[in-house]
Every structure is written in C-alpha cells, then in structure tokens.
Amino acid sequence: MFVLFEEDGAFKAAHIMSETEATIQVESSSGKRSKIKRANCLFHFSSPAPDILLAKAQELAQEIDVPFLWEVAPQEEFDLDTLGTEYFGHAPDALEKATLLFRLHESPIYFHRRGKGRYRAAPPEILTAALAAQEKKRLQAEEIAGWADEMIAGRLPASIAELALSLVTRPDKNSQAWKAIETACSRLQKTPEQLLLDLGAWPHALALHQGKFLATHFPKGTGFGPINISAPERDLPLASVEAYSVDDITTTEIDDALSVEALPNGNIRVGVHVAAPGLLVTRDSELDRLARARMSTVYMPGEKIPMQPDSVIETFSLDEGKPVPALSLYVTANPATGEIVSHESKLERIAVRANLRHNMLDEHITDASLADPSVVLPYNEWIRPLWQLALQLNKQREIVRGKPENNNRVEYSFYLDGPADNPDTPVRILPRQRNAPLDRLVAEYMILANSIWGGLLASHGLPGIYRSQQTGRVRMSTHALPHEAIGVAQYAWCTSPLRRYVDLVNQWQLIAAIEHGVSAPLVAPFKPRDADLFAIIGAFEAQYATWNDFQNQMERYWVLRWLRQQQVSETIGHVLKDDLIRLGNAPFVTRLPGLPELSRGQQVALKINDFDELNLELKASYLHSIGSVDESTD
Secondary structure (H helix, E strand, C coil): CEEEEEECCEEEEEEEEEECCCEEEEECCCCCEEEEEHHHEEEEECCCCHHHHHHHHHHHHCCCCHHHHHHHCCCCCEEHHHHHHHHHCCCCCHHHHHHHHHHHHCCCCCEEEEECCEEEECCHHHHHHHHHHHHHHHHHHHHHHHHHHHHHCCCCCHHHHHCHHHHHHCCCCCCHHHHHHHHHHHHHCCCHHHHHHHCCCCCCHHHHHHHHHHHHHCCCCCCCCCCCCCCCCCCCCECCCCEEEEECCCCCCCCEEEEEEECCCCCEEEEEEEECHHHCCCCCCHHHHHHHHHCECEEECCEEECCCCHHHHHHHCCCCCCCEEEEEEEEEECCCCCCEEEEEEEEEEECCCEEEEHHHHCCCCCHHHHHCCCCCCCCHHHHHHHHHHHHHHHHHHHHHHCCCCCCCCEEEEEEECCCCCCCCCCEEEEEEECCCHHHHHHHHHHHHHHHHHHHHHHHCCCCCCEEEEECCEEEEECCCCCECCCCECCCECCCCCCCEHHHHHHHHHHHHHHHHHHHHHHHCCCCCCCHHHHHHHHHHHHHHHHHHHHHHHHHHHHHHHHHHHCCCCEEEEEEEECCEEEECCCCCEEECCCCCCCCCCEEEEEEEEEEECCCCEEEEEEEEEEEEECHHHC
C-alpha cells in the first residue's frame, strides 16, 4: 500500500511500512525511511507505483483546461473525490485524484485552498479581478523585459529617459522602470548611473553630477521667488573710517572689511567691520526660514548657490562706496607688542572705500615687500600697521599653541571662462599659497574678532555657537571652550553672516549684547540651554558637510577636465600614504596601483592613462621616483 502526502509544501508518495493512529512510517523509492503525520496524508492507493503516479499525474495535469475545470467545479467547498466525479463522470482513481490535486494546487487564482485536499472555486467577481491583475502583471513583465532588452541593445526607451534622474536619486524599487534598469545593469555589469549615461540620458557626466545634486537638495529649484525687503529702520551713525575688504575676484557676498587708525601714543585702532543682515533677517522670520533651510552658501567652480536671497545680499554686502549697516569691533592695540589695550563693539553704517581683490594685490604685497619699509605698497598706510599687529597677534597664538602654524601647503582657485554647465568651458586652476600675506592678515583679524565676540557673548551670559578643539577633538557647542589648534580661549563663527547660518545666529546674540548689555539674556533670541541651538548645530554640521562634499566632487571633475584640456599625459605627485598620491599641479588625490613602498612626501612621476568623469577617478600608472622627499605635504 502507498500513500500520497504533503511535506514542506511539496506532494510526495511513498510505500507504507507501518501505521499508528497519529503517524505513518514510510519508505521512499530511494530507500529512505521517515515518519510522517497522518494529518499530512491525502489518500492511500495501491497502484501505480509512487514514482509513476507522481510523474504521470504531473504530466496529465497540464492537459486539464483550468477555466473549464472551474466551470465544472461546485460553488461550495469540495474534495478531490467530489470534483473527480463531476469532471471524469465516475469516482476517480488514485492517478486521477493526483492529477486533479496538482492542477488545483497550481491554479490558486481559480481555486482557493480550504484545507487538506479541499478547495473552493473562486467567486466570479474575485476571479475576474484576479485574472485582470494577472494579465496586468504579465504585460508589466513583458514591458520590463522589453525595456531591458532595448537598453542592453544600446537604446534608451523614452519612458526610462523621462525618469532617469529619479532612477539615480530616489528610485522606486518596485517600479517597472527600476526593475528594467536592474535587469540591464545585471546583464551589462554596470551601475545605473553608468548605464543611463552611456545611453544618453544626460549629454555628459557633468550634467549627471549637477542634476543629481539639485534633484536631491533643491528639488524646487535654487531660486527664492519674489521677495520684497526694505532696509532696517535704524538710525545708525556713519563711521568715519577708511575701510577696505579683501576677497577673491569671484566673491560677491562681501561679509567683512578692515580699517585702521593711528593713535597719538603709538597705538593703533583696528576696526573689523562685518555685514549686519541680522538686523533684518530675524529669528523665525520668512528670511530666517530660507537661510536655515540652506545653512550655508554652496560653492563650486564657476558658480554658487547663495544662502540668502539676492535682495538681502545687495542690501547688506559691504560693497564699495555704499553705506550699509555693519557690526563693528574696534580694537586698540600696541602694534609692536600685540598687546590689546581695549575693545568695543557697536552697530553703525560703513561705507567701504574699495573692495580689494587678491588677483590684483598678491603679486605686490609679499613677505619681502612688507619686510622692506622703503617699498611703497598699494594702500601702504592701511596695510603696513595692520600687518605689523597681525604678526604680533600670530606670535601670541603660537605661544598658546606651543608650535608655529603650518600654512605651507599650496591651495588652488578655480576659474571657468564660460558656462559652468558646459564641460568644454575652459578651466583655469591657479595655485595660491595658504600663507600669502593678505590671506594671513585677513585671517588673523577674523580670528581676533571671532575670539573677542565669543568672549563677549560668554561674559553676558548668552549662549552662542562655538567651535572648539581640545585634546585633538574638534566640536561645536553652545558655550565657550578653548580652541587649541588656533590658540584662542574661545572661537565663535561671527564674521560671515551672509554666507553661513551659524554666523547669522551668533550675530543676533551679539546685537542683543551690544544693545542691551546686562539685560541681554532677557531679550536675546536664544536663551541659555535653548534646545533649538543644539538642533541648529546638528543640522548645520550635516548640511555643511554635504555642501563641502559636492564642492570637492565638482573640483575633482574640473581637475579632470583641466588635465584633458591641457593634454597632460605625464605629471608629478607625492605620496600621502601607501598608494595614495596627491598631484603636484592640481588639487587631486588618487590611488596609484603598483606603487612601490615609498616614504610619505616622496615625489613620483606618473603617467596618465585615462579619465573617469563619472566616478571622478584618474587612471594613472607609476613611472619612477624623483630625487628628494617633498616635505610640504604635512
């Protein structure tokens, strides 16, 4: 005697060895013995042999027309014997019951299982809906396969092209388009970005990089829409100072400027003047919400996405010849010793005499020319006293730091002579030393202002957003802590309120301190332990890192374009670590397979083999080492 039973979702047949009330001991055709539960048994039979029954039943099941079987089946619940009698016209034998069982089991749309060997025909309305869904699924599968086949053949389906950007930014992985992309990518061994780029979804890799960034972070566009503002109604005095700003030629948001006045006793009075959008862009205002959503201006070669609307920038930027509100720090100091005698902060209007540019001055204002008092420099009466005091301030910070600052690394400025969305636009990459005098001068006074203003907030019991470093750990917090790397007691970002949101927040607090003194904690926008300040810090750090990552990506892209345009086939780099190389003529770090074990800073010659503008990689090979070790990599 044999038994047909169900085990692990499959139907099996075996020879019965023994039975109990609850179990049956069986032996398969292979000789394997096992014990099965009687509840899993469907029926006993004496012929044909189990293997023949299973094979023949599966073959015959395919000959049964399922729609006809559904019409024959009773509307109420039935078992195999009942359906067999209706279908065959007689009581079914073992083979016929197995045949019906297999056909019923593989037709769940038509027949719903109701227990061991029992089924019920699907109601007509449910069957109609299920068949429609099945047909829809079949058509979708055909469409997915068709799209995949087209892409594998090198053609981009129009439906895929329309969704290309969303497929590489926020793909719906249940969509037909994504499933077609997955299929094609699997067959071609490509990423979705590479496949779609190869198929012409974007004209070039630059369009893909920019499109992904904008779609992810600026889905509604980079504009602000119409915004009408008016200058703050403040009766601010006009400062009688001769102030100048120093920025790159491409800078349009002029945040800061410097002035200097000689005093009769040999001291000087230095003014650090910072744009004051905080007078208009107030906490929780519409302009604040716009700035907070971006947290910072986004920079990239050839263009930028401002944090604030153009109308705000135009109103508060320290453009030459235009009186605008400013937050000023005046420091009286001995330029020979760097001693700070006193300082005061005030709100006023500033009319900057001129917006100076690095590209016009750096070649004239050098360490050598500054060291020679007989050389008449551009803006000589302004720059020489500022430089003298800056040197002393730097020395004082170095004493606190315990070592001099290392500013010898070359930095680079990118200039595009044409549209930033055209890869054929000529790009210029110009090196600049980090310790160029004008850079050091401006940086020194920004450090001074950020430190003094951070101390001012703390002295008034006002929270601010500080950047500190202790035991090598850099962090942002709401209270004053030392910044060991800079060498100051506290450091709060305050000098770029047009470009950086935390500077704007700190400016609100500073305005409260200046205008209300000891009463400032009662009226300041942020009170001590305000949870929103911590939220701002977290959001700023994440957003700022994202913007920096994109800037780095775009700089890598334009370095690759520059190397192409300059037809550079061989170049020099120096070892950073293991096989990591920094190019000597552009800001680009790459890995160099096959590099022998070399010391950090060792210069090497390398051959450029290819450019990967999608993955922003340079494919190069090692040629040979060059003489001495380059120590400027630290």
